[in-house]
Structures are given as structure tokens and as C-alpha cells.
Amino acid sequence: MLESKLLRGNIDFVVEQLKRRNFSFDVAEFNKLEDQRKVIQVQTQDLQNLRNTKSKAIGQAKASGENIEPLLEEVSDLGEKLDNAKSALNDLQLKIDEIVMAIPNIPHPSVPEGQSEDDNIELLKWGEPKKFDFELKDHVDLGEMHGIDFAVAAKISGSRFVVITGKLAKLQRALTQFMLDHHTEVNGYTETYVPYLVNADSLTGTGQLPKFEADLFKTRLHGEEGEAKALYLIPTAEVPVTNIVRDSILKDSELPLKFVAHTPCFRSEAGSYGRDTRGLIRQHQFEKVELVQISNPDNSYDVLEELTEHAEGILKLLELPYRKVILCTGDLGFSSAKTYDLEVWLPGQAAYREISSCSCFEGFQARRMQIRWKNPQTKESEFLHTLNGSGLAVGRTLVAVIENYQNADGSITIPKVLQGYMGGITKIK
RNA sequence: GGAGGGAUGGCAGAGCGGUUGAAUGCACUGGUCUUGAAAACCAGCAAGGGCUAAUACCCUUCCAGGGUUCGAAUCCCUGUCCCUCCA
DSSP: OOOOOHHHHHHHHHHHHHHHTTOOOHHHHHHHHHHHHHHHHHHHHHHHHHHHHHHHHHHHHHHOOOOOHHHHTTTTTHHHHHHHHHHHHHHHHHHHHHHHHHOOOOOTTOOOOSGGGGGGGEEEEOOOOOOOOOOOOOOHHHHHTTTOOOOOOOTTTOOOOOOOOOOHHHHHHHHHHHHHHHHHTSSEEOOOOOOOOEEEHHHHHHTHHHHHHGGGGGETTTOOOOOOOOOOEOTTHHHHHHHTTTTTEEOOOOOOEEEEEEEEEEOOTTOOOSOOOOOTTOOEEEEEEEEEEEEEEGGHHHHHHHHHHHHHHHHHHTTTOOOEEEOGGGOTTTTTTTEEEEEEETTOOOTTEEEEEEEOTHHHHHHHHHHEEEOOOTTEEEEEEEEEEEEEEEEHHHHHHHTTOOOOOOOEEOOOHHHGGTOOOOOOO
């Protein structure tokens, strides 16, 4: 949600900025609705004022024992007028909200112009992709040798699910543990356990609803009808974690809040038929360790750099080659003002693939969620900035480890930092 | 499964249907006092919105949504969450 001040006072700027990310909306219609809203809101409030004053007068008259009949006469048709005005205002407000909630965030000035992911700009490369002197396998072939089973998962659930058994299952757990330990012990995040089913308000807060419901798994309680009961499986821990502070006013001394959470993530992957059908890259259910920070608005872009480095730190410790990319305006997510993607080298695909996405949302989510702080300078309640990033996507990290650490005999070497989590073994044979 | 009790400002906690947006305490902010601090005393202190050059003023909000009423924190209904008891 953009600032209403901006929408009302500087709509041309908004339109121009949104054009950068290929989003256009009907300014004339919006302005028309806004103008109507003003008029009707003033009318409604005047009527409410009238009712309040009259009612008070009746109260006073009654207290002093006067006849209140004539006064009652005066307000006889007020109720109906007020109801009409209120419902007109309400209809208008719903229409305006619908438009406003569908407007994406404005890109930060430092975000490069572009149409699609092809226009994203590589900022740096770290590590050298390893040369293999034998015929490479991808994680699917290697995984089948060590306990990854897509066929069984298809029987249990369907496509885009997986069953992992044995050492690789443990390796995934080791990766998770390692990431959580590192972020809590070294980077100062607070480990957080959260619900995996969330209500519509939470998803509206972070921006997945109302626009992207098709990307989500929606549940309903057995025998229950109606939207109010619907819960959704989380597409990322960002949703429950950021919503921890929904509707709160934080103290300056509490900031920044730094949460790390490991959760499964559930995505319908509607619209991605045929993409990444092989392997673990694109699943309906996958594990992720998520970093979330709630920051003072003044230094949120420093926080974005820091948070991205925290994610990069995991890749470095795992000695996985990666590159850092800044998303162009056309590829930026709906709620984000600026996003860095980290892409890990996958020898099986001979390509860099996204393993972390780190974003600053500025006040976009905070306004939807009413996340505020008392600014000690202004003494006002002001919106905070929210940020998050994967630290990392565990399923994809497992893929990266399997492929980058493979040996000629099909065995997989355990990265040094994980050996302690794997009972000291150095290889999965 | 059934029966009760509760939800009020940052926190605790009052609140006969009528100047109650809400007593009081704590916390917080400013001031007096003090060499400084504490204590004491005085004052201030909810959020969102409208209108405005800005004050002023106005509207909304006492869990949520409906209802009764000229008027609802207060009465009624539904829901959510918390607590107690019974089977």
C-alpha cells in the first residue's frame, strides 16, 4: 500500500514511477472516486455531527425535565439520511481500497530499469565453479541413488512433491540447523517458531492477498462454510513472522527486530506448468530459513545490505559459488522496493539459480499491517520499514550441495561446516 | 459436549443508556525543587481520518460484526480469543 498522501497529492509521480515496472492504472477513475469520497465523507460527518449535537441536547433537556417531544421530531428523519450517506461512503471506500490494494510498490531510485528477468544486473560473482573430470550427474540422478524419491511422493500427493529418506534427509536437516545456528549465534537473529496456516489478514498485510490468491493453498475447516474460516498454507515464513508485529507501535529501543524462522513453504505454482518439472527446484512444499527485519526507516537500505550479506555468508561457509543480482524494475516483486537475488551455481544445469531473494519493502507492508514506532525526534507514531530474505531456501541448498559436492563414484562429500551436524561423517556413499 | 466469567488507552484497572474518549494507579514526557539524582509537587500524555496555510473544529474507534435507541463502553444477537467449572 502506498502512502495516501502520495496518491492524493502527487498522483502523477506515482503513475510515472509505476510505469517503470510496467504497471498502469486508471488515474481518471481513481481521481473521480476520490473526489466523490471527499464530498460524501464531509456530508456523512456533518450528519453525524448533527445527530451527536441533537442527541446531547435531548439528554440535557431530559435531565432538566423539559418536554423532549419537539426535539425528537427534529431528528426523526436523520437516521435514514445518515444510513444512506454511510452506505454510499462505504461503497466508495471499498472501490478505492480495491484499487489501492492492487497497486504495487514504487521501485527505489537505485533499481535498474528493465522489462524482465533478462534485464537484471549481475553485481558480483563469488567462488569458482568447480571443474569436474568425470561425467556430471544432476541432483535427480544423484538423489535417486541416496534416497530422493519423486515417484513415491507422486503416489502420496502428486507432482512437485518429494520424499527424502536416510542421509539426504539428515543432510537437509543439518543444513537447516546450521543456518539457524549461524543466524542466531553470529548474526544476532531471534529464532522464531510460527504457525504454518495463516488467516487472510496476515496475507493481505504482506501483500500476497488480494492479488495473488491463486499462488496459495487455501484450506477450510471440515464442515465450515464461508471465507472467514479459511486459512492458507504459508508461501513463505515472511507472512507469519512479519505479522508478529502487525498492529503494534514499537519503541525506538526495540529496533531493529531481527527474526529468523525455519518453516516449510507451500506454493501452488499456478502458471508455472512445464517450468522446472524435473527435480527439487520447484516444489509445492519446500523448506526455507527466512530472515526478517523490522527497521527504522532511516537506515533500512543499510539493513538490506546487511541482511543480504547474512544470506551470502551461508553460501560462503558452504563454499558454494554464487552470484548476486539486482532485480530490474520489471522483475521486482509486488511489495518490494528493491530486491537482490542470490543465485547459486548448479553444475547439473550449468546455470546460476535463485536460492535467496532479499528485499526492502520500505513502508509498503507496514502501512498494510499498521507496524509503527514512536519516532523520538518527531514524537509521532510513524510507519517502520520491513525487510526479508531467504537465508537460505533449504531445498535448493540441498540441491546445490548434492551437485557441487558430487564425486565420480556418485558419493557426496559433506561440506566441512555440516560435518558436525552429520555425526562426523564426511561423505554420503 | 454442556454451564458460567471475561476482553476498556503503553500496562494495570473503574465505568447508573445521556457533555465518558473514558476515573484511578503505574509507566512515559516537560517543569518546579536539588550541586546532581531520588522523593515530592505541577502540567502533559491514545490512535486513525476529514477539513485547514495553520490553529481551531469535526468524524470514527472501549475484541469483531450486526441490532435496539433521538443517544450505546454500558442493552440484545452472532462470532473470535482468554479463563473457570461440569460430564
